[in-house]
Amino acid sequence: MKIRQEEIVEAALTLADEQGLGALNMRAIAARLGVQASALYWHVPSKTALMRAMAQSFHARALAVAGAGAAKDWRRWLIDYGVALRRALLSHQGSALLCATARPAPDTAAAAGDLLAAPLVAQGLSRAHALSCLASINALALGWAVYEQSEAMHDHLAEMIGFDESFALGLEAMVSGFHVD
Amino acid sequence: MKIRQEEIVEAALTLADEQGLGALNMRAIAARLGVQASALYWHVPSKTALMRAMAQSFHARALAVAGAGAAKDWRRWLIDYGVALRRALLSHQGSALLCATARPAPDTAAAAGDLLAAPLVAQGLSRAHALSCLASINALALGWAVYEQSEAMHDHLAEMIGFDESFALGLEAMVSGFHVD
DNA sequence: ACCTGAACACCGTTCAAGT
DNA sequence: ACCTGAACACCGTTCAAGT
Numbered sequence: 001m002k003i004r005q006e007e008i009v010e011a012a013l014t015l016a017d018e019q020g021l022g023a024l025n026m027r028a029i030a031a032r033l034g035v036q037a038s039a040l041y042w043h044v045p046s047k048t049a050l051m052r053a054m055a056q057s058f059h060a061r062a063l064a065v066a067g068a069g070a071a072k073d074w075r076r077w078l079i080d081y082g083v084a085l086r087r088a089l090l091s092h093q094g095s096a097l098l099c100a101t102a103r104p105a106p107d108t109a110a111a112a113g114d115l116l117a118a119p120l121v122a123q124g125l126s127r128a129h130a131l132s133c134l135a136s137i138n139a140l141a142l143g144w145a146v147y148e149q150s151e152a153m154h155d156h157l158a159e160m161i162g163f164d165e166s167f168a169l170g171l172e173a174m175v176s177g178f179h180v181d
Numbered sequence: 182m183k184i185r186q187e188e189i190v191e192a193a194l195t196l197a198d199e200q201g202l203g204a205l206n207m208r209a210i211a212a213r214l215g216v217q218a219s220a221l222y223w224h225v226p227s228k229t230a231l232m233r234a235m236a237q238s239f240h241a242r243a244l245a246v247a248g249a250g251a252a253k254d255w256r257r258w259l260i261d262y263g264v265a266l267r268r269a270l271l272s273h274q275g276s277a278l279l280c281a282t283a284r285p286a287p288d289t290a291a292a293a294g295d296l297l298a299a300p301l302v303a304q305g306l307s308r309a310h311a312l313s314c315l316a317s318i319n320a321l322a323l324g325w326a327v328y329e330q331s332e333a334m335h336d337h338l339a340e341m342i343g344f345d346e347s348f349a350l351g352l353e354a355m356v357s358g359f360h361v362d
Numbered sequence: 363a364c365c366t367g368a369a370c371a372c373c374g375t376t377c378a379a380g381t
Numbered sequence: 382a383c384c385t386g387a388a389c390a391c392c393g394t395t396c397a398a399g400t
Contacts, residue, residue: 026393038395039365047393100281100327109337132342136321136351139328143320146281146327156290161313170317173358174351207374219376220384228374 005043007033009053013092016054021094024051048102055102058095062088063112074123075175081116082137082171089145096145129181140170186224188214190234194273197235202275229283236283239276243269244293255304256356262297263318263352270326277326310362321351 065084120130246265301311
């Protein structure tokens with residue numbers, strides 16, 4: 001039974017989705033593909049690299065969604081990006097923690113930075129300022145997603161606030177406070 | 182050689198600080214205390230519980246700093262809290278990831294929520310709105326700290342933006358966008 | 363080229379046994 | 382009460398050997 005890199009990442013993703021990030025181990029991934037754990041190492045250098053690939057798929061999704069409407073007002077664009085990023089993170093269990101743990105490949109990160117900054121720079125923000133704003137939105141979305149995906153934290157916070165509204169409130173407040181430099 | 186709970190948490194904290202969170206294991210902690218790994222389980226129920234205790238020490242520090250000046254304007258207070266929280270997280274290696282992973286004890290979290298909301302409620306914000314604002318600030322500080330403590334992410338971002346200024350910018354933007362409900 | 367089987371070092375945790 | 386020593390199951394990873 002032949003295996004490809006892509007299949008391994010996909011299997012890992014659905015496994016993490018079903019059983020949680022803590023249940024993600026090489027033997028379980030291999031079993032899901034009808035193969036031995038050691039077979040994975042022909043296609044993937046390490047579990048760390050595998051998790052990095054998993055994390056990148058989330059960023060890629062958010063980037064694709066946000067990149068679509070580049071003609072909008074830059075504040076609107078930032079808000080849409082933040083919402084899309086959070087949604088992408090929440091779409092799979094444990095993805096926030098995964099993104100917090102796994103570092104992206106340096107070249108991918110640089111390319112993503114350029115792509116994200118472009119629509120802001122086109123509307124008059126300096127590149128440095130655009131990246132700064134983007135980083136804050138990344139941090140906000142990641143932080144919220146971490147809280148929402150932490151079981152106990154989720155249960156506790158959910159009693160007192162609504163996640164969607166609170167995130168929207170914080171995001172809109174932040175973006176409205178940004179200025180063109 | 183007798184051991185106390187507190188000593189174990191402290192040893193774990195300094196070990197994580199020196200060697201990183203990945204090097205944190207029961208045998209290493211025990212060795213630092215001149216004891217066998219199995220001895221730890223007389224004082225601590227599990228590694229998970231130990232990490233929870235570690236995470237709580239960070240929140241406690243930030244809470245102590247922020248609780249100090251309760252008479253300030255609520256926006257100023259929120260900003261000071263955010264800055265204190267981030268500083269507390271950055272003071273130990275891997276603390277952000279630790280706080281993202283370990284869930285606090287439910288009663289501690291509830292008490293912290295009350296304590297933090299109090300100065301805001303005293304100045305006219307509703308309890309729900311105060312908690313919502315606080316959660317956003319928590320998320321922002323945690324997200325930033327995660328980025329700053331992720332080695333590769335750090336190196337990459339540091340080339341383009343200043344962490345301190347960018348965090349301050351995002352935090353002040355957000356707080357200035359909050360309103361009394 | 364791609365996979366199996368068996369092994370290695372390491373880890374969290376348990377438990378009888380010591381003092 | 383508190384600690385040691387030895388063990389267990391589990392994990393990431395390697396590597397010879399098969400096909």
